[in-house]
Amino acid sequence: MTQRAANDLDPFWMPFTANRSFKAHPRLLASARDMHYFTPDGRSILDGTAGLWCVNAGHARKPIVEAIQRQAEVLDYAPTFQLGHPLVFELAARLGMLFPADINHVFFAGSGSEAVDSALKIALAYQRARGFENRTRLIGRQKGYHGVGFGGISVGGLENNKRGFLTLPGVDHLPHTLNLEEAAFSRGQPAWGAHLADELEVLIAEHGAETIAAVIVEPMSGSAGVIVPPVGYLERLREITTRHDILLIFDEVITGFGRVGGATAAETLGVIPDLLTCAKGLTNGAVPMGAVGVRGEIYDAVVNGAAGPGIEFFHGYTYSGHPLAAAAGLATLDVYEGEGLYDRARDLGPYWEEAVHSLKGAPHVIDIRNMGLVAAVELAPRPEAPGARATEVFHRAFDEGLLIRVTGDVIALSPPLIISREQVDELIGRLTDILRNTP
Ligand SMILES: Cc1ncc(COP(=O)(O)O)c(C=O)c1O
Helix, strand or coil: CCCCCCCCCCCCCCCCCHHHHHHCCCCCCCEEECEEEEECCCCCEEEHHHHCCCCCCCCCHHHHHHHHHHHHCCCCCCCCCCCCCCHHHHHHHHHHEEEEEEEEEEEEEEHHHHHHHHHHHHHHHHHHHHCCCCCCCCECCCCCCCCHHHHHHHHHCCCHCCCCCHHHHEEEEECCCCCHHHCCCCCCCCCCCHHHHHHHHHHHHHHHHEEEEEEEEECCECCCEECCCCCCHHHHHHHHHHHHCCEEEEEEECCCCCCCCCCCCCHCCCCCEEEEECCCHHHCCCCCCCEEEEEHHHHHHHCCCCCCCCCCCCCCCCCCCCHHHHHHHHHHHHHHCCCCCCHHHHHHHHHHHHHHHHCCCCEEEEEEEEECEEEEECCCCCCCECCCHHHHHHHHHHHHCCCCHHHHHEECCCCCCCCHHHHHHHHHHHHHHHHHHCC
């Protein structure tokens, strides 16, 4: 056994991190409350990203903390294979009422990635249950992010996440809808781009609808740098999938729980998918949990339509419906509902939009995109060094007490929904100063 100091940074292989660079210049967070993180030396950091798009109600909220504490004492762990515990049924029922239309059955997972892989398997199981064994093909979209499982990277469209790994066969991709020539500095949903949904007709003509199980998209792509759906685009995807009897899956891991106004993007945009994945804001980020909401008809076909009396769906996780996550989820839904946070992005949206678009004209800014309480500020890349400018902005911001997120040369902002107008001004004001001082 090698001896290491307790504060040795080396053993932790950090996810999605330039480990060598981080460990040479670590940025540590020691505690958090409401809109702020605090570093080990006590500096406060304004959270412009809700952690990683998940702390929608703000940090360390008392009702959520206490629910987790209570649950840990009462029932720390219980399997949900062939057994159950009350809270997980309660949470499923609450989500079933919250999700739109007849999306009223819920399969639990431990993360967004697991929720996505579960949704893809449910889609295949449903097609098989209907007697459509040949409907196995999955359609994703370029620049889509659906987590890091092999299913998720296969339907996803971020090349760095796939390169060097095996991906599923029988997967194809729609084009993405980001186009700076046509739609730069759009406010909210761009007017241009709905026609790109028609590319689905091309894929259907190529492969045959009878081979396609499902189409999966994020209603608003977050991780690829905030790609807002063009006006009419999702409606057209819904129309085409319905006409060809193909399932439509919305990956709402980021957009769920108030991020774009309403409890889900589906509800806000009035486009109802057949399956809906969520995670992150489900527990306010406090305990890992993912979930798949499915239409009653899908549950009925797979579960009630099964031939024999045994297990209907051979899938699940040790932590599906974990008691601490279920407790955190129920307390989180109470906070969201009690504080009107599903309406918050709609109410604050116009102020937010005005504030983020005030960055137009700031140095290096080539596009600004926004939806709900999300924004992207895209910077011109430095010649020969894509991503370097935004990374420098990220480092400077952290040093100056502001947490932002960068992907390539895109700065993504998604503060907790409890952000005040003054804090919006502070966030944008500080970012403007940092951009002015960044070469
Ligand atoms: C749309 C979407 N799907 C899936 C995931 C994966 O979630 P997780 O990191 O919890 O596995 C993410 C994470 O950012 C996401 O944004």
